[in-house]
Amino acid sequence: EDKRVAGRLLAHLALTKPLVSLHAHNERAGAETVCARLAAGEAVAYVSDAGTPAVSDPGARLVAAAAAAGHRIVPIPGPSSALAALAAAGDAQGSGFRFAGFLPAKGAERRAAIEALAAEAGTVVLFEAPHRLAELVDALAAGQPGRRVTLARELTKQFETVHTAAAVALPAWLAADANRQRGEFVLVLHALPRAAPAAGGLPEKAERTLALLLRALPLKQAVTLAAEISGAPRNALYAHALAHRAPAA
CATH class of the missing domain: 3.30.950.10 (Tetrapyrrole methylase, C-terminal domain)
Incomplete structure (x- = not known):
């Protein structure tokens, strides 16, 4: 990601290797260069500055391009x-x-x-x-x-x-x-405490979430999202939505 940072690591390990900078602003083009070197038989290591590559750090495009070209990806776990x-x-x-x-x-x-x-x-x-x-x-x-x-x-x-x-x-x-x-x-x-079911059988939080989503989304989409957000059963949410749907004008 930054040749200065990787250079200090290599110096500490008494290693001398060619370095190429690949960061958020040049990753797409840089990935092509790296893939060409991999195709030529070289082994390439990607070193991020501080975080884990491809996790809120550059590297995802490089990994995707290398994998698409058939190259093996070897992750090296570190502190998270x-x-x-x-x-x-x-x-x-x-x-x-x-x-x-x-x-x-x-x-x-x-x-x-x-x-x-x-x-x-x-x-x-x-x-x-x-x-x-x-x-x-x-x-x-x-x-x-x-x-x-x-x-x-x-x-x-x-x-x-x-x-x-x-x-x-x-x-x-x-x-x-x-x-x-x-x-x-x-x-x-932190996760919210599990709410006790309301009179209709759904947790109050799930009912509120569904009601908000129904204001802006079609019924099926609102139910699906409400289930993902609240963890409530999709069929129970769907039944609740139908039972409380406003009558057609």
Whole structure:
């Protein structure tokens, strides 16, 4: 990804190898170059700067191109900040998780992504840049005040911090110490407690999710999405939608 970073690693290992920079801005063209070298019989290693290649880091296009050309892909596992944060969160409600990576940086896309988090009943793991952290925490506190959130900062480094609290308490905690907004961040949105079924047999959260989706989507699509978001049975959601559908004019 960056020849300077990879160069330091090679120097530490006393290795001398030709280096080519392949990053987010040249990955498509760079992948063609790498595939040509693979076709010529060379072995190529891709080294990211800090994260795991192709996981919120460049590398996915390169891997896809190499695999399509019939070359063997050999992953080398390393530390994962997402899994480390999940392990430190102690999310007893969760069973599995969704990795959201980085949210869009600004504009309507970002607002929509933050609003969508409120509809996620399961565990969500995401990354955030330090200059956008306070805004995200404020939005979570306003939209999901009671949801437990783990904020993990500088994992595996000297100033590692892991703090878990209700979303409503996070803005004050962040503001109490400017150092808490420095570094690299992973947030874990804990899974919501399983709601008791409402009188109609569906959890109240599932009913609300379905009602919101039905305002904008056709019935089948709304039911499918509501099932994915809430975990409620699709047939129960479909029956509920039919039973509560407004009569035709």
